[in-house]
Amino acid sequence: MTRRKGPYSREFKDEAVRMVLDGDRPVSHIARELGIHDTTLHNWVTAWRREHGSAAPGESSRTAGRSDREAELERENRKLREEVAFLKKAGRLLRGRESVTARYELIDAEKANHTVWDMCQWLAVSRSGFYEWRSRPASATAERRELLKAQIIDIFTGHLEAYGYRRVHAELCRRGVRVSPETVRSLMRGLGLVACRPARWRPVTTDADARHRIPDLVRRNFTADAPGTTFVGDVTYIPTWEGFLYLATVIDCCTKKVVGWAMADHFRTPLLEAAMDMAAVNVEITELAIFHSDRGSNYTSEAFGGKLAAMGIRQSVGRTGVCWDNAMAESFFSALKNEWLNRFTFTTRAKARRQVVRYIEGFYNRRRLHSGLGYQTPQEVEDQYLTRKATA
Known part of the structure; x- marks a missing residue:
């Protein structure tokens, strides 16, 4: 963010100080939000406290006409509320750490929000000790x-x-x-680093076709001894202002690599066939390989079944409405959306397509550590297999 440059109006300064005094966020966060330097905001807060105490801008006018005793009681109450709020926050941050160093670290972190004198008193440490601690070289x-x-x-x-x-x-x-x-x-x-979290809802693209009785050859065992022996696939859709962009994927169970993908404005059988054609180019498909999917009508169609038969691949499907039977494919779509696509609003299908390719080819296959691979990337596992095969 480009930082704003002065001069700043009195109203702007008052609002900035009020955000610090009324809230519980660090000065640096508020300064970044307002586009000013955190040192500048800290100086404004310090100047206000020096002149008005802890009252937020506009608060002093409400005390006009009151007796000195009433004003003193109000200041004492405000100070007590500030102490209670600070100690409550300190309890969360210290998490049972009662060392003097931990308390000094908290005071140093909160010195923009409270005076050092007050915090040292509230945490029962000496100011001289705090300043001596700050002057020490880092351990x-x-x-x-x-x-x-x-x-x-x-x-x-x-x-x-x-x-x-x-x-x-x-x-x-x-x-x-x-x-x-x-x-x-x-x-x-x-x-404050929090990884992307799963979304609460996932659209459903499965429409079961009960006419086809295809066995489940995988039975939730999404592993394989070699690439090209077992694949899983699924279809999802990505909303754009032009309409949905449908994505079909083929994932190798040995390397966890997305070896085939295809995108279109529909999810008819040709979309699934295009993903299988890419997989056949990217990995050598072994004899009697397995392709596993959910029991969607397009996956169980005669056209797609004929495509797999022509490629020498046995077809396998899970049960209707049981996502765990195709958990590996579901997990990839969850990662794709939660880690990347949910950050965007796409105006066109072309823009959505670029971000999908960026995630699959630029991140997931080559850079993302996979817990099911011992925290290796899919590409590393594939390269290791090919090296062993070449030297065998």
Whole structure:
């Protein structure tokens, strides 16, 4: 965000100070939201407190005409409310850590919202001790934690902000950094880094066709010993202002790689066939390979069944309305939408298509660590298999 430059009106300054004094967000967050430097906002708050105490702008006019005793009682009540709010927040942030260093760290973090004198009094520590602590050189542990924070932020932002602490920890290990998962979890919580969360609702594209009795050859075992032996597939749709964009995928159960995909403004059988054609180009399909899907009418159609038979692939389907029977394909669509597509509003199908390709080919297949692969990428697993096969 481009920062605003002064001069600032009195009304703007008053509103900015009110947001700090009335809320519980850090000054840096409010300053970023308003497009000003956090030091500037901190100076405004400090100047206001020096002149008016802790009252927010506009509050002093309400006390006009009252006696000195009433004004004093109001200030005392306000100070008590401020103390209670601070101690309540301190209880959440300290989480049972009663060390003096932890309290100093909290005071340092909140010094823009309360005076150091008040906070030292509320937390029963000395001001001289706090200032002496601040003047000390950072310990080796503190320096390492700051380095870890920088690396965690780099990993989190570099992977679409989709990684939770487990994947961040796995990526740190891949970089040769030795750290416990709980330390990563704690640092991410302190940095406010929260991975994308699942959506509450998923549209349904399955319309069962009871005329076709196709067995379930997979039975929820979404693993394979070699690429090209077992595939899963599904169809989802992405809303745009032009209408839905339908996406069909084919995923290899050995490498978890999306080896085939196709998109169109419909989800008729040719869409599914196009995804299978791409899979046949990207991976060598073995004899008697299996393709597993849900029991949608297009997947159970005679045309698609003939396509698989011509490719030498056996067809397998799960039960109607039981998402766990095709959980691997469902899981990919959940990741695609929650980690990436839900951030956008697409005006055209072409724009949605570009973002789908960016996620599949630029991130999921080649960069995203997969927990089912021991936190390796699908491309790494495929390359390892091909290397072993070539040297065998």
